[in-house]
Amino acid sequence: MLVALLLILVAVGSVAFHFLSPWWWTPIASNWGYVDDTIIITFWITGVVFIAIIAFMAYCVFRYRHQEGRRAAYEPENKKLEWWLTIGTTVGVAGMLAPGLFVWHQFVSVPEEAVEVEVMGQQWQWSFRFPGEDGVLGTSDSRNISPENPFGLNLDDPNGQDDVLIQGDDLHLPLARPLKVLLRSIDVLHDFYVPEFRAKMDMVPGVVTFFWLIPTRTGTFEILCFELCGTGHYTMRGYVVVEEDSAHQAWLQEQPTFAELLAQAENGTGDVANLVSREGKSDPAARGLAR
Amino acid sequence: MAHAAETAYVPPAEVPDVELYHPKSFITKYIWSQDAKVIAIQYAFTAIAIGIVALVLSWLMRLQLGFPEAFSFISPESYLQFVTMHGMIMVIYLLTALFLGGFGNYLIPLMVGARDMVFPYVNMLSYWIYLLAVLVLVASFFVPGGPTGAGWTLYPPQAILQGTPGADGGIILMLVSLALFIVGFTMGGLNYVVTVLQARTRGMTLMRLPLTVWGIFVATILALLAFPALFVGAVMMTLDRLLQTSFFMPVIVEFGEQLAYGEGSPILFQHLFWFFGHPEVYIVALPAFGIVSDLISVHARRNIFGYRMMVWAIVAIGGLSFVVWAHHMYVSGMNPYFGFFFATTTLIIAVPTAIKVYNWVLTLWRGNIHLTVPMLFAIGFIVTFVNGGITGLFLGNAVVDVPLSDTMFVVAHFHMVMGVAPILVIFGAIYHWYPLITGRMLNDAMGKFHFWVTFLGAYAIYFPMHYLGFLGVPRRYYEMGETAFIPQSAATLNEFISVVAFIVGFAQMVFFFNLVWSAFKGRHAGRNPWGAASLEWQTPDIPPGHGNWGAKLPVVYRWAYDYSVPGAAQDFLPQNLPPDQVAVDYGRREDLPGVAAQPAE
Numbered sequence: 001m002l003v004a005l006l007l008i009l010v011a012v013g014s015v016a017f018h019f020l021s022p023w024w025w026t027p028i029a030s031n032w033g034y035v036d037d038t039i040i041i042t043f044w045i046t047g048v049v050f051i052a053i054i055a056f057m058a059y060c061v062f063r064y065r066h067q068e069g070r071r072a073a074y075e076p077e078n079k080k081l082e083w084w085l086t087i088g089t090t091v092g093v094a095g096m097l098a099p100g101l102f103v104w105h106q107f108v109s110v111p112e113e114a115v116e117v118e119v120m121g122q123q124w125q126w127s128f129r130f131p132g133e134d135g136v137l138g139t140s141d142s143r144n145i146s147p148e149n150p151f152g153l154n155l156d157d158p159n160g161q162d163d164v165l166i167q168g169d170d171l172h173l174p175l176a177r178p179l180k181v182l183l184r185s186i187d188v189l190h191d192f193y194v195p196e197f198r199a200k201m202d203m204v205p206g207v208v209t210f211f212w213l214i215p216t217r218t219g220t221f222e223i224l225c226f227e228l229c230g231t232g233h234y235t236m237r238g239y240v241v242v243e244e245d246s247a248h249q250a251w252l253q254e255q256p257t258f259a260e261l262l263a264q265a266e267n268g269t270g271d272v273a274n275l276v277s278r279e280g281k282s283d284p285a286a287r288g289l290a291r
Numbered sequence: 292m293a294h295a296a297e298t299a300y301v302p303p304a305e306v307p308d309v310e311l312y313h314p315k316s317f318i319t320k321y322i323w324s325q326d327a328k329v330i331a332i333q334y335a336f337t338a339i340a341i342g343i344v345a346l347v348l349s350w351l352m353r354l355q356l357g358f359p360e361a362f363s364f365i366s367p368e369s370y371l372q373f374v375t376m377h378g379m380i381m382v383i384y385l386l387t388a389l390f391l392g393g394f395g396n397y398l399i400p401l402m403v404g405a406r407d408m409v410f411p412y413v414n415m416l417s418y419w420i421y422l423l424a425v426l427v428l429v430a431s432f433f434v435p436g437g438p439t440g441a442g443w444t445l446y447p448p449q450a451i452l453q454g455t456p457g458a459d460g461g462i463i464l465m466l467v468s469l470a471l472f473i474v475g476f477t478m479g480g481l482n483y484v485v486t487v488l489q490a491r492t493r494g495m496t497l498m499r500l501p502l503t504v505w506g507i508f509v510a511t512i513l514a515l516l517a518f519p520a521l522f523v524g525a526v527m528m529t530l531d532r533l534l535q536t537s538f539f540m541p542v543i544v545e546f547g548e549q550l551a552y553g554e555g556s557p558i559l560f561q562h563l564f565w566f567f568g569h570p571e572v573y574i575v576a577l578p579a580f581g582i583v584s585d586l587i588s589v590h591a592r593r594n595i596f597g598y599r600m601m602v603w604a605i606v607a608i609g610g611l612s613f614v615v616w617a618h619h620m621y622v623s624g625m626n627p628y629f630g631f632f633f634a635t636t637t638l639i640i641a642v643p644t645a646i647k648v649y650n651w652v653l654t655l656w657r658g659n660i661h662l663t664v665p666m667l668f669a670i671g672f673i674v675t676f677v678n679g680g681i682t683g684l685f686l687g688n689a690v691v692d693v694p695l696s697d698t699m700f701v702v703a704h705f706h707m708v709m710g711v712a713p714i715l716v717i718f719g720a721i722y723h724w725y726p727l728i729t730g731r732m733l734n735d736a737m738g739k740f741h742f743w744v745t746f747l748g749a750y751a752i753y754f755p756m757h758y759l760g761f762l763g764v765p766r767r768y769y770e771m772g773e774t775a776f777i778p779q780s781a782a783t784l785n786e787f788i789s790v791v792a793f794i795v796g797f798a799q800m801v802f803f804f805n806l807v808w809s810a811f812k813g814r815h816a817g818r819n820p821w822g823a824a825s826l827e828w829q830t831p832d833i834p835p836g837h838g839n840w841g842a843k844l845p846v847v848y849r850w851a852y853d854y855s856v857p858g859a860a861q862d863f864l865p866q867n868l869p870p871d872q873v874a875v876d877y878g879r880r881e882d883l884p885g886v887a888a889q890p891a892e
Contacts, residue, residue, distance in 0.1 A: 025761045038688065073658075076594055076597075076852075142544050187543050188452060196776070204623070231367050
């Protein structure tokens with residue numbers, strides 16, 4: 001009757017919603033398809049359990065509804081049944097945990113040949129840094145941050161001189177190369193996420209965190225901040241452009257290096273208005289956020 | 292072990308009667324009251340009142356999410372303030388307070404056969420400190436800068452920096468309020484634990500306790516062990532904010548300015564917070580588990596299936612809840628190898644939880660199910676809890692959490708499993724025990740309306756929300772603006788969810804009206820309208836009077852689940868019914884142990 005039918009409707013409706021829903025993950029643009037696969041496995045196992053439990057409950061609500069003369073059974077426990085249910089559940093849980101841990105192991109194991117790129121976050125914008133010709137990112141310290149040195153690079157580390165610095169612009173990444181994305185924040189927690197990449201990690205001031213990926217298709221994708229970082233959290237957006245290696249190299253050539261920025265600051269030329277610290281104050285104000 | 296008669300006679304332990312405080316004036320009876328039943332009602336009123344504030348905040352949030360740009364009074368700052376206060380109030384000041392302070396205070400002494408809690412004066416203080424904590428929290432709405440908008444998780448460094456609303460006064464009042472709450476709850480918690488351990492009446496062994504008591508008991512142990520982590524985190528953050536210490540504050544350049552902090556660890560706060568925060572969700576869930584077991588067994592006239600496993604599952608879940616906390620931190624930047632450990636423990640905890648679900652459903656199986664309003668809410672709990680628990684398996688599996696963390700999938704998960712399921716139990720419990728507390732029944736038609744709109748409506752709100760999370764819609768975003776990967780239909784879904792939320796909100800008004808109306812006009816309930824076997828219904832007076840039991844404490848002869856006992860004429864045997872008074876039904880006699888065989892007539 002009604003209650004049992006409505007329970008069945010909830011179960012069937014949920015399944016129907018899942019298959020008919022236009023709201024599903026955005027097409028993947030990285031090598032982390034295994035994450036999607038693990039989600040599908042989880043859906044199958046848990047979906048079957050969900051339907052089974054609700055269907056059985058609907059059956060019981062109908063079949064054992066109170067009627068004149070009905071008396072419930074008296075059975076404090078049934079060790080065999082409980083034992084089998086425990087074993088079955090453990091098998092199901094293991095069936096989800098095993099692929100999950102396998103893929104997690106891949107997620108935390110960065111390939112040797114990965115190229116490093118740094119994403120620096122601050123309230124409420126993104127900046128990026130590439131290692132430049134020498135392939136090594138210069139060391140940095142937030143205490144060095146100043147208008148002339150917005151990334152806080154250590155001036156006595158020669159590796160930092162040729163680092164390519166991008167501020168207030170899109171991030172470009174090369175297609176099909178393993179990339180280790182180093183994440184830095186200079187103020188509060190942030191999180192660099194591109195939904196098509198399926199990979200993210202918080203950026204914690206005081207430490208450098210990371211994740212790695214291989215971009216697998218070209219295109220322009222959106223960057224969103226995925227850890228609450230204050231009033232402007234929802235404005236901390238950007239774009240990443242994945243392009244062929246040659247195009248990426250060409251783009252890199254056009255970007256300023258740290259040495260060039262230092263020289264510009266020294267000479268008094270260069271676009272001082274592009275200074276990171278100023279943008280930090282003006283950006284939210286420009287978008288109408290009261291302080 | 293669980294049948295009506297004793298086998299060998301072992302005299303039960305003597306439980307000395309306690310010296311109760313006997314109040315004489317209105318003030319000592321109903322205001323500065325040491326009676327756990329009055330304290331329970333005080334907790335319940337306060338928790339529900341502040342819960343209504345949080346409910347209104349949720350409507351404001353849904354107004355913004357469903358109709359961005361439409362309401363200019365909702366700014367990005369105020370949105371974050373609504374989000375934060377809604378979350379903190381609901382988790383701590385409503386759910387924890389209502390389950391432990393409200394239901395715990397009313398039901399524990401009655402269900403264990405005691406006259407009151409073992410430390411009644413401290414119990415009274417615990418309520419007034421809780422009330423003070425609530426008032427300090429409410430005060431944060433009125434200080435310059437308003438309440439904190441740091442998110443209920445209050446992560447540093449942003450929680451105490453200028454880029455977050457309420458960094459001036461709001462965050463300090465929040466931390467002080469939490470510290471007060473924890474002090475008050477330690478006082479109450481000691482009462483609940485020690486009363487269950489020491490004040491059970493003769494014959495009431497631990498394994499004869501109703502599961503309601505087990506759930507609240509284990510939850511209280513969790514609270515006593517977990518809240519200190521939040522307490523120290525709050526103290527350290529207050530020191531960081533007021534004295535420029537750097538427990539959680541690393542080197543920070545805020546809007547171009549080097550701050551005076553350095554060398555602290557934001558991740559340390561997260562460990563402390565979640566070491567509290569994960570047991571906290573079980574502090575909310577375990578009493579719900581216990582209560583729903585009793586609702587199902589009473590209204591299906593059937594013993595709870597697998598009582599011993601249910602007890603062990605509660606204990607196992609409680610213990611395991613202390614080793615899963617960093618599943619909230621997979622993408623926090625902590626050592627990634629921790630992910631292996633915490634994903635494993637998190638998925639292990641699913642096993643005892645699933646066993647409880649099976650046992651609830653198996654109690655319905657071969658039962659005699661009365662579809663009363665409490666039973667409907669219990670059924671609604673099972674559906675929503677299974678859904679919410681399952682989505683927890685997605686998030687607990689570390690790598691699956693990576694794309695889903697901080698999306699609306701997480702918001703949908705924790706609302707379904709903590710906001711919908713336990714609240715359905717609270718409603719069912721109120722409909723169930725209202726006749727005990729007031730002597731009257733809540734109106735049935737209003738109850739059924741309340742149930743159907745709340746259950747179906749809440750499901751319609753949170754089930755689709757998971758799919759916004761799969762899309763990649765983030766949480767705690769004031770608005771999405773132009774986002775290429777989010778289709779326009781997602782905005783329509785947000786509108787739909789908001790509209791349903793307002794409808795569900797309206798249904799709660801019907802419930803509140805019912806609570807008040809039935810107190811005066813409700814049908815008189817009589818002694819034990821549901822035919823429940825547990826002790827709280829067996830007091831000489833309904834509602835129970837001062838001292839609960841009259842001149843003599845009850846003696847208990849059986850567990851709390853003797854429903855539909857084969858051979859017994861009545862379809863339930865109260866826990867304190869002596870075996871020689873059990874009426875035998877010779878027409879249906881099977882093995883009724885201890886009763887001499889009689890020839891059929």
